[in-house]
Amino acid sequence: MLEYRIAARRIDAGTSLASTTIAKVRMDTGLAGSPDAFNPTELLLAAIAACMIKGIERVTPMLNFKLDGVEVSLHAVRQDAPQRIISVDYELIVDTDESDQRLELLHTNVRNMARSRTRSRRQSLLRARSGGSHEPVACGKPSCLAHRLATGSRAWRE
Numbered sequence: 001m002l003e004y005r006i007a008a009r010r011i012d013a014g015t016s017l018a019s020t021t022i023a024k025v026r027m028d029t030g031l032a033g034s035p036d037a038f039n040p041t042e043l044l045l046a047a048i049a050a051c052m053i054k055g056i057e058r059v060t061p062m063l064n065f066k067l068d069g070v071e072v073s074l075h076a077v078r079q080d081a082p083q084r085i086i087s088v089d090y091e092l093i094v095d096t097d098e099s100d101q102r103l104e105l106l107h108t109n110v111r112n113m114a115r116s117r118t119r120s121r122r123q124s125l126l127r128a129r130s131g132g133s134h135e136p137v138a139c140g141k142p143s144c145l146a147h148r149l150a151t152g153s154r155a156w157r158e
Helices: 040-063 098-116 146-150
Strands: 007-010 016-019 025-027 068-079 084-095 124-130 134-136
Touching: 025 040, 040 068, 040 084, 040 098, 084 098
Parallel strands: none
Antiparallel strands: 007 016, 016 025, 068 084, 084 124, 124 134
16 A cells, blocks of 8 residues: 655745655645646646556556657636536547557556546547547647648548
């Protein structure tokens, strides 16, 4: 069993500092907002992204899966009354030369970790929406499969 501890303290009326053994994170805890610190929702999204990337890092050696990079972008929508997060969408970039079958194997693990439905392709940027509509999005690199798909070489939707 693992145990985790953090400590948080108020710095001033707008910011607080969370820390663990060495790492520190500035938090926007004021009513006016602080653009140079993470607000609570951004901290939650960062934690989800870190879990997804760490999960990928955990399974790639077990699958002997080679990748050059992973990026995760998350977007949340919060309703005002009562305050709560009503949706979290994410985009995932997996940069790899692995086959589609191997990428789907990695993706199965990501889905199990994220409990979300997405569609993966080699070097593709994924957009997963809570409504189940999934489409590739161009990343701007002509070598990227998602760029080729979005510019008409091949299209796919789930």
